Amino acid sequence: MTELYEELGLTEDEYRDIIRILGREPSKVELGMYSLMWSEHCSYKSSKPVLSQLPTRASYVLQGPGENAGIIDIGGGLAAAFKMESHNHPSAVEPYQGAATGIGGIVRDIFTMGARPIACLDPLRFGSLESPRQRYLFSGVVAGIAGYGNCLGIPTVGGDIYFDECYDGNILVNVMAIGIMPKENLIRGQATGVGNAVVLMGNRTGRDGIGGASILASQEFDETSQEKRPSVQVGDPFTEKLLIEACLELLEKNLLVGLQDLGAAGISCACSETAARGGVGMKIELKNVPLREEMDPFEIMISESQERMLAIVEPRKLDEVLATCERWGLPAVVIGEVTEGDMLEIYWYGEKVVEVPASSLASGPVYERAAERPAYLDEVQSADLAALEHPSDLNRVLLDLVSGPNLCDKRLVYEQYDHMVQLNTVVYPGSDAAVLRVKGTSKALAVSVDGNSRYVYLDPYGGTQIAVAEAARNVVAAGGVPMALTNCLNFGNPERPDIFWQFKESVRGLADAARHMELPVVSGNVSFYNESFGTAIYPTPVVGMVGLIGTLSTRRTIAFPEEGLVVAMLGDTLDELGGSEYLRLVHGMTAGRPPALDLEVEKSVQTTCIEGIRRGIILSAHDCSEGGAAVALLECCCAGGVGATLEVDTPLQPVSWLFSESQSRFVVTLREEDLGALEDLAASRQVRVYALGRTGGSRLIVGDWIDLGVDEMKAVREEALGRLLKG
Amino acid sequence: MKVSIYVSPKKGVLDPAGQAALGALKSLGFGEVADVRIGKYIILRLEDIDAGKAEDRVQEMCERLLANPIIEDYRIEMGD
Amino acid sequence: MKVSIYVSPKKGVLDPAGQAALGALKSLGFGEVADVRIGKYIILRLEDIDAGKAEDRVQEMCERLLANPIIEDYRIEMGD
Amino acid sequence: MRFGVVVFPGSNCEMDCHHVIDKVLREDVDYVWHQQTDVSAYDCLVLPGGFSYGDYLRCGAIARFSPVMEAVADFAAEGGLVIGICNGFQILLEAGLLPGAMLRNTSLSFICRFSSVRVENADTPWTNAARQGQVLRVPIAHGEGNYTADEATLAALAEEGRIILRYCGEDGEVTAAANPNGSVDNIAGICGEGFNVFGLMPHPERASEEILGSTDGLLIWESVMAHYRSRG
Numbered sequence A: 001m002t003e004l005y006e007e008l009g010l011t012e013d014e015y016r017d018i019i020r021i022l023g024r025e026p027s028k029v030e031l032g033m034y035s036l037m038w039s040e041h042c043s044y045k046s047s048k049p050v051l052s053q054l055p056t057r058a059s060y061v062l063q064g065p066g067e068n069a070g071i072i073d074i075g076g077g078l079a080a081a082f083k084m085e086s087h088n089h090p091s092a093v094e095p096y097q098g099a100a101t102g103i104g105g106i107v108r109d110i111f112t113m114g115a116r117p118i119a120c121l122d123p124l125r126f127g128s129l130e131s132p133r134q135r136y137l138f139s140g141v142v143a144g145i146a147g148y149g150n151c152l153g154i155p156t157v158g159g160d161i162y163f164d165e166c167y168d169g170n171i172l173v174n175v176m177a178i179g180i181m182p183k184e185n186l187i188r189g190q191a192t193g194v195g196n197a198v199v200l201m202g203n204r205t206g207r208d209g210i211g212g213a214s215i216l217a218s219q220e221f222d223e224t225s226q227e228k229r230p231s232v233q234v235g236d237p238f239t240e241k242l243l244i245e246a247c248l249e250l251l252e253k254n255l256l257v258g259l260q261d262l263g264a265a266g267i268s269c270a271c272s273e274t275a276a277r278g279g280v281g282m283k284i285e286l287k288n289v290p291l292r293e294e295m296d297p298f299e300i301m302i303s304e305s306q307e308r309m310l311a312i313v314e315p316r317k318l319d320e321v322l323a324t325c326e327r328w329g330l331p332a333v334v335i336g337e338v339t340e341g342d343m344l345e346i347y348w349y350g351e352k353v354v355e356v357p358a359s360s361l362a363s364g365p366v367y368e369r370a371a372e373r374p375a376y377l378d379e380v381q382s383a384d385l386a387a388l389e390h391p392s393d394l395n396r397v398l399l400d401l402v403s404g405p406n407l408c409d410k411r412l413v414y415e416q417y418d419h420m421v422q423l424n425t426v427v428y429p430g431s432d433a434a435v436l437r438v439k440g441t442s443k444a445l446a447v448s449v450d451g452n453s454r455y456v457y458l459d460p461y462g463g464t465q466i467a468v469a470e471a472a473r474n475v476v477a478a479g480g481v482p483m484a485l486t487n488c489l490n491f492g493n494p495e496r497p498d499i500f501w502q503f504k505e506s507v508r509g510l511a512d513a514a515r516h517m518e519l520p521v522v523s524g525n526v527s528f529y530n531e532s533f534g535t536a537i538y539p540t541p542v543v544g545m546v547g548l549i550g551t552l553s554t555r556r557t558i559a560f561p562e563e564g565l566v567v568a569m570l571g572d573t574l575d576e577l578g579g580s581e582y583l584r585l586v587h588g589m590t591a592g593r594p595p596a597l598d599l600e601v602e603k604s605v606q607t608t609c610i611e612g613i614r615r616g617i618i619l620s621a622h623d624c625s626e627g628g629a630a631v632a633l634l635e636c637c638c639a640g641g642v643g644a645t646l647e648v649d650t651p652l653q654p655v656s657w658l659f660s661e662s663q664s665r666f667v668v669t670l671r672e673e674d675l676g677a678l679e680d681l682a683a684s685r686q687v688r689v690y691a692l693g694r695t696g697g698s699r700l701i702v703g704d705w706i707d708l709g710v711d712e713m714k715a716v717r718e719e720a721l722g723r724l725l726k727g
Numbered sequence B, C: 001m002k003v004s005i006y007v008s009p010k011k012g013v014l015d016p017a018g019q020a021a022l023g024a025l026k027s028l029g030f031g032e033v034a035d036v037r038i039g040k041y042i043i044l045r046l047e048d049i050d051a052g053k054a055e056d057r058v059q060e061m062c063e064r065l066l067a068n069p070i071i072e073d074y075r076i077e078m079g080d
Numbered sequence D: 001m002r003f004g005v006v007v008f009p010g011s012n013c014e015m016d017c018h019h020v021i022d023k024v025l026r027e028d029v030d031y032v033w034h035q036q037t038d039v040s041a042y043d044c045l046v047l048p049g050g051f052s053y054g055d056y057l058r059c060g061a062i063a064r065f066s067p068v069m070e071a072v073a074d075f076a077a078e079g080g081l082v083i084g085i086c087n088g089f090q091i092l093l094e095a096g097l098l099p100g101a102m103l104r105n106t107s108l109s110f111i112c113r114f115s116s117v118r119v120e121n122a123d124t125p126w127t128n129a130a131r132q133g134q135v136l137r138v139p140i141a142h143g144e145g146n147y148t149a150d151e152a153t154l155a156a157l158a159e160e161g162r163i164i165l166r167y168c169g170e171d172g173e174v175t176a177a178a179n180p181n182g183s184v185d186n187i188a189g190i191c192g193e194g195f196n197v198f199g200l201m202p203h204p205e206r207a208s209e210e211i212l213g214s215t216d217g218l219l220i221w222e223s224v225m226a227h228y229r230s231r232g
């Protein structure tokens, strides 16, 4: 007979640890709590030692990793809070609700810190759209994000979407949220002050998502088993909206000591984490928890019902807190109090069912996992790309690239998101970074997410560095100075040495790039076990970058703004087709090495671009990424509705110049008379400027390689996704 | 041939619309309402179909498209 | 006491969800479907109510809140 | 002029309307809580966009029973100026302060983008600053903006000049292709009988500042301010 702890996913060693901590056998409720809190998802037991190398400090970092969200000072008494998270498996089970509750969760992480959420972004990864299942998942996920985010009145202003067979069995739904607050409203998820009340606010508790399969398997099998099955979490954005308003009002009135959202592991997690952070104990009576259905204490402790918050409140302020919740129509009840010591005591109608040290739940075991370089790397990296035969109709190649799922226009998605509500979005989706003005100031935030997993698959270290560089480059193209980043690291099973090697290399790349570019990592999330039938996804770290635009008038878009401007390329184009979209589309290969990244060069190119924008020399900017220079130029034309006639002087063969995804490049426009000034700016940083030609007309002409009408390119790009979704 | 399909939220699954309607009914003075669940009522008209096969076909439609078995139950009623 | 309420789009009123479902069913190969209409299936649980008055009360709930007479018809079924 | 922006649980454009009235128009403005029953302090009431009560059951169906709505109805009956934007429009329909009803967009998807609407009647409190036939570029953002009404209602609306805005192409042509949601006769905004109640799906508050890409929405605010001042 298997032991209960095994069915709950704990190892024998972990079980012994629990006995050692308690000095006795744990009760069933206690065991359930440990199993969740010590799960990979909550404890970071595999990733913690690796993540410790990330740079997390800077003078303007007010809160780094360890809280619900990271926070940076953006001047003028204001701070920005942001974080990224995954909701991969729930979205694979029920795409609409999975994605919806993903938005709900990440938004709670933001207002839990005292910030008003001002934007969401959604990095998504799906398998091939040729599969009806993938089309179903795609439509459901997008509708779920829209359904929840739109109702909250938080604009979804960005994200990215890639399709690759590696996600056929395991899609990725990552979500990022950003909020803004007056610095003094910052509050932490801490319980302090013995005798303070523990208040549970929001939706009633039901049997939502209880512990997943492991818990299910531990239930005795009888005629009620069917009834006890965990239910899919259904999002209730209306209640979440009320929670946002109520919590921000409570904070504004300074009525709270601590605030914590309930996410994974529900009450267990919220109570033990707040108590552990505050160095106190807590006494909870579960009969006070408002329930949706009959439940036992085990179920109540581990339920993942959405739209709930835990607040720590001084007794003298309790009445006002409860009255404020009532005014917002929100259930709120006292479920316990803060106690001396560090014991978490849980009662069920007066009977003690749990007595464990809070810190022992919150700080689980740590593992040094084995890592071994995977064998596939040598093979894919050594692929001989020099021998490839390239097609001669380059117009066709370009149109094929932008009518493929990865590079086509994503309007069909972002138009389902209310990306304008709150009146802050001053650069709409479709550019490199979204730009959000900060009302009451002349400043704005530029935000972008990035992560090309094909590069990371081919070179975990270098590919992850590219994700950092590119996210920053996007922010720069919009006129922003990158400030800090968040991330979501999506990998396979960490117990496999080859996967763990990918993870370690990737985090090393993240750390080195962030350190070199002086970009602190202020928050993030790790999602392991993204596998199906033993096949892992490509390692997929996703980076979310936040930058600051000092003066709104220096924001830029990718669009060619008018006729008669000089089009120039900042940075060098090399023969680097490895890992490119071109290679994948035309030759069906994911091979070679991803483009090389020199972080010094990257910094120089970025500062040249920022400086050029700041001085009013650069009028539009677009970084070159997937699809290379050709796709970047096409996008500039389509966005502005203006063509360009260009000449390229290069020793490279045409496909290499057009489709290589060389890093550290921008396509910019400027007035003829400013060319010298830009060249000087660039030369002082050892950056080359290549003047390519001029904007104007209704065609994009690149030497005798490319000659396409802007309207045609636009139509092809815009129709593609709709067509692919029809199957 | 007319077919009615009744789709309702599975037991235990949160039904925010039902909860909102419950709240509204109570505040309108309908205190006797203890619970509200809101699902879908789907009316199909089928043509040129062998009555013996119709129910299986409708069941397949429900599984594949009309209901979401992960969060919804459904019931089929053939004929008027 | 359980009450079922069937709300359906009024005849002549456009039913975008029904039309979309019809299109989707056809493309899934369910050619026998000639029409689809999608309405709401509302299940109430009433407590402490005099059975004689219940139906009138439910009718009032429908008139005031649960259905919109401009675009919807409804039918009430008392009891299980 | 004093505006009151009504806040229902789930409203989410109230701050946007407040911002435009306060910071752009520089007029007086307060929030009006949904439980408030006295609105006599206001010259114009704004029912903002959002998802009042989550838009559960039907958009606007629950909000119409908020205590404030009786006051809004009385205010309107006495000729008070009331504008319902998006969800506010849906609430006015459910409350019977405007005729007709909303269905889901034919695409079944939420749509957020700039739309073009043509001013069909420039002789109203809401459009007097615009030219007859002028095309305004104003964002829409809704999942249920597919307006419908019975034949008699539509005929009366047309006859009495109460169809105020229609979706059109950039050139002003009212075509099926320019209709984003399936709305009957491309209707984007209508008035009640006395023209003092106005409901529209596009968001004028999202097109009231240069930096947001259009200032065409200002015409609507400026119209109502001019109307108010002319009434003295």
Ligand SMILES: Nc1ncnc2c1ncn2[C@@H]1O[C@H](COP(=O)(O)OP(=O)(O)O)[C@@H](O)[C@H]1O
Pocket: A041, A042, A051, A054, A064, A065, A066, A067, A068, A069, A070, A083, A085, A109, A263, A487, A488, A489, A521, A522, A523, A524, A525, A526
């Ligand atoms: N990849 C990462 N990089 C930096 N910080 C991380 C990373 N993964 C997790 N963290 C930090 O660890 C803490 C716990 O993360 P998580 O469990 O996802 O938070 P939550 O409990 O709010 O869901 C958070 O403060 C988060 O920012």
Ligand SMILES: [Mg+2]
Pocket: A067, A068, A108, A109, A261, A263
């Ligand atoms: Mg959290």
